[in-house]
Amino acid sequence: MAYIKKSPWIIHYDGSSCNGCDIEVLACLMPKYDIERFGAVNMGNPKHADIFLITGQINSQNREVVKTIYDQIGDPKVVVAIGACAIGGGVFRDCYNTLGGVDKVIPVDLYVPGCAAKPEAIIDGVVQAVGLLEEKKKRGVVTHKEGTGDETRKLPPVPDLNLEQE
Amino acid sequence: MTSLWLIIGYVVLAPLIGGIISGLDRIITARMQGRYGPPVRQAFFDVFKLFEKQNLTVNRFHGYYLVCFLIFIIFSGILFFGGSDLLMVVFAFTVADIFLVLAAYSTNSPYCSIGAERELLQMLAAEPMLLLTAVGFYMVFGSFHVSVIYRAALGGKLPILYLPGVFLGLTYVLTIKFRKSPFDLSTSHHAHQELIKGLTTEFAGPSLALIEIAHWYETVLLLGMVYLFFAFVPIIGVIITLFIYFVEILIDNTNARIKWQLMLESAWLATLVLGGLNLLALYLFAMISKGG
Amino acid sequence: MFWIFFLILFPLIPALLLLVFKNPGAIKWIVLVSCAVICSAAIIMTVNYLQTGPGKQQVLYFPISSPMVDYLVGIGDIILALVFLFVCRRLPFKKLWIPLLVILQYAPVIYYDLSGRVPETTQYIFLDNLSIIMALIIGIVGSLITVYTIGYMRHYHEEHPEIPDRSNKFIATIFLFFFAMYGIIFSNSITWIYFFWEITTLCSFIMIGYSRTEEAVHNAYRALWMLLLGGLAYACAIIYLSSSCGTIELNTMLGMNQALVMAPILLICFAGMNKAAQFPFSKWLLGAMVAPTPSSALLHSSTMVKAGVYICIRCAPAVRNTLGGDIVALIGGITFLAASAIGISRRDGKQVLAYSTIGNLGLIILCAGIGTPLTLWAAVMLIIFHAVAKALLFLGVGTIEQQTGSRDIEEMHGLITKMPRMTLIMLIGIAGMFLAPFGMLIAKWAVLEALAKEGSIFPVIVIFGGSMMLFFWAKWMGQLVAVIRPEPRKEEGIGIEWLGLWPLAILTVLICAFYWVVGIYAVEPLFGTDPLLSLINIWMVLVMIVMMLMLPLGFLIHWKHLVHVEPYLCGANVKDPHMFMGALGKGRYWWFNNYYLNKYFNEKKVTFLTNTITTVLLVIMLFRWCLG
C-alpha cells in the first residue's frame, strides 16, 4: 500500500485570481468540511507538500514563481488547477499581462471547473488527486533527477555586502 | 536488569507511544475545534509517506546533522530510562537540539535560519528550568540518578509533595519544549504556520520524517520526566502524565502565538519564581531540620 | 628540584637570546627549540613526580639555606619598581596617580625587605599536584601558542607595515611570561610570588601596548593601573603577614587559625580576582584585545588570568564556610552571569571569547570561594579544559582574521565553504567550551553536582549563566556551518600556525576522553574526592565522544538518492540562491543576521549594574576584614 494516499499534504498558491476560488479553497480547510479527516493538511511550504492547488490565471509576474514552487515539490506530486481562471484564464484571459491557464507553465494533472469552484468540487478534486498520487508512486513518475545532492553551482562569488553594524 | 529492559522498551516502544500520542493530540485538537479529525494512526501514515517521498536537499550536509539529532535524542532517552544522571540527560538532550539547530543553519536559507535562531531562543528560555528540575530532585533525594529517585518515589517519598513549584515551572517550560502554541515559534504544526515552517523549512521527505520520529522520542522522554514526579503508583502516574499532556493541548488550542520577548521573560520568571522559591523553601527546610 | 629551577630559569635564556637575534630564521629556531625544551621539561618533571603512583604523592618542599636569595628578590623588587616608574615617565600630570600606585606598594615592601622585618622563610619552593597541572598547562599550551606566534607575527607585520617590527621583543616577552608564571606556581614564599606577580603585570603591559597606536597605549595604561591595584592588595597582605602573623610562607599561612589570617587571605583573593579580570576589573582584559592575537591567547588561556585563579584556589581551603569566602564566591558568580549575558550581545569574535573567559574564570572563582573539595575538583578541571579550548579558539579567530580580514562573527558566515579545516578547528574549540561531552561541560556538571550538595542559590546562577553561554556559542557555530555557494579557499596562507592549531585541537578532544586519567592521577589526590569518576560516568562520556567523532566521518559518506533544490524563498528565487526577485523585477541579495538581544543584554547597562554590585561587595569585604 502506498502511504501517500493516507497523508496528502497540500500547498495552495493563488495566482492572480479574483480571490473567489481562494475563499472556497480555504473553506475546505475550515471545520465544516474538515479535510484533515483524510489526513490532508495545508502546508505553507512546497518542500513538504504533495498536492499543488492553484487558483487564478498565470501572468508574466507570477510565471517564474509558479515554476519555482512546482520545482520545489518533491516527487510524487500532483497539480490541481482550480477554477475557470486556472484552467484557461477565465474572465481575465484577454488582459494585457495574462498568459492563460496554469498548464501554460507547468503540467497540470486535474482540472476543477467552476467560477468559483465549489468546496465539494474541490474536495472531489483532492480525492482524485490522492488516487493519482498513488498511481504516480506506483509507476515511479519523477521530474527530479536523484544524485548526491552535491551539484556545484558555478556562480560568481558573493560580493562584499556592506552590512550595517548593529 | 530492569533498567536494560526499560532501555530496550524505550528504544522500541517510544516511537510507537509517541506516534499514538501525536495522533490522539490531533484528534483532540480537531474535536476542540468542532471537527472530526484524522484517524489515530495518522502520525504513522505521515511518517511512512515522508519516507516514500524524494529527499530534497539544499546541500548534501544538512541531512546528516539530522541523523545526529535523532541519535542524541535517543541517547538521552536511554540515559533517562536507564536510570542515569539527570543532569547528563538534560545535557545530551541539549546536544541533540544543537544538532537540529546546526542542521537548520547549515541549509543557509533565510527561513531556516530564523527558525534556528528561534529554536535557540526557546532553548535559552527552557534550559534553566530543566536543569533546575534536576537540582530540585537532587535536593530532595540526594542524587541525580533517575534510578535512585525512582526507587525512593516507589518507596513512598513523593517527589511532587516536595517539588510542587518545580513541577509547575516544568509544566510551563514543557509547552516550549513540545513547541506548542503559544510557544511554537521555531516550528509550528498543522495549518497555522509561523514563517512557513520555521527551522524545518528546508527538510523534506525522509529528512522531515527523521525530525518527526525524533519528536516522538522527545515527547516520551519529556513525559517520562513528568511521570517521575508521580512515580509512586504507576497507574496514577500515567493518568496524571496524560492529563498534563491534555492540558498542553488545551493551552495549544486556546492561546495565540506570542513574541519571543514575552516567551523569554515569562519562562525565566516562572523558573525563578516557581522553581527558585521551591528550592529556597527546601533549603530553609533543610537548614531548620539540621538546626533542630 | 632540578627541574623546577630549570623550568623557572630556562625561559630567561631564549628571552635574552631573542633580544639579540632579530632575523626571522634565528627567531624561528630559537622559539622551536626552547618550546620543545620547556614542553619536555614540564612533562619529564610530571612523570618523575607521578611515578610514585596515584594518590601517593606528597607535597614536596625544598628549603634553600642561603640568605642570598632574599637579597636577590629584594633587589629584583627594586629593579621592578624602577622599571614601572620608567614606563610611567611620559604620563601626563593628571595620570600621575599611576606611578603613585607603584610607589605606594613598593616603598613599604622594599622597606620591609631591606630592614629585615620580613619573617624568615625556610621553604621557598614546593611542588604538589596543582603546581604540576599548572606547569603542564603553561608548558604545553603556552609553548604551542608561542610556536603559533612566529607565523602570526610575520603576517601581522605584512598587514601592518606602519608598525615597526619588534616581534623578537614580543616573543621575548612571552618567554619572560613563562619565567614569571613558573615562579608563581612553584613559590611558597609570598614575597617571591609577589615579585613574579608584578612581572606578569609588566609583561602584559608590554604586550598590550605592542602596536603603540593611541588605543593600544591607552589600554596598556589602563591594564597597568588596574593590575597595580591588585599588586597593592598583595603588598598589603605581605605587610600584614609580616607584622601580625609572623610568617610569609604560603603553607604556614594556610595552616594558621582562620580568623587570624582572614585579612591577608582575602587581600590575596582580591589580587587574584583582579588578575582574573572579575567585575569590576573586567575592563583591562577586554582592552587587552588590541594586542596581536597570540598575546590574547596567552593572557586568556594559560598564563596571567590563570595565575589569578590559581592563587584563589590555593587560598580556598582557608575561606571555606566563611562569610568572606561566600562574598568571593558571589563576586565570581555574578561575574559568570553578567559576562555570559554580555557575550550574547557581542558580534566581535574576540570580544565574545573575552567575555566567555571572564565568565568561566568567574565560575572558577565561585568554586574557589566555596572551597569544598568537590568544588575545587571542578575548579581545577575547569582550569585545564578552559586553557586548552580557549587557546585554540583565540588562535583560530586570529588566523581567520588574518586570512579573511575580519573577526566579525556575522562575516564568518559560511566559513565552512571557505576554510573547511579552520572551521573544523573552531567547531572543536567551541564544542569544547559548552557542548556535552566536551571538557567545560564535564566541569560544569561537576560544579552543579558540587553546588547542589551545598544548597544555596549558587546552582541557579550557574544554570542561568550556562544557558546564556549556550545561546551565544550555538549561534556562532551556526554561522560557521552554513553552507554557502562555492567560494575560493582562503587557507593557503596559513603556514607554521598549523603547528600550534592542530595539536591544540587534538588535545581538546583527548583531554575530554581521558578526563578521568587527569582526575585520578592529578586532581583527586589533591582534594581526596572523585565526583565524576564512577565507571558509568566515564563510559557515558566516552560513548558520547565516540558519537561526536562519528560526525566528521559521516560527512565523507556520499548519500545517494538526494535531490538538489534551491532554498525556499517564497518562490521568488532567481538563479543565484543568495538572491531573491525584488519588487522591481531585479535580483536582490538577502542576508540573515543573528539575534543579539541588545534590549536585554546591552553591554553598557549590564556592565554598569554589575560593576556597581561587585564594587559594593568588594568594599564590604575589605572594610569588614581588612580594616575592621
Ligand code: SF4
Ligand atoms: S474562476 Fe471565477 S471565482 Fe475563481 S478566481 Fe477566477 S474569476 Fe474568481
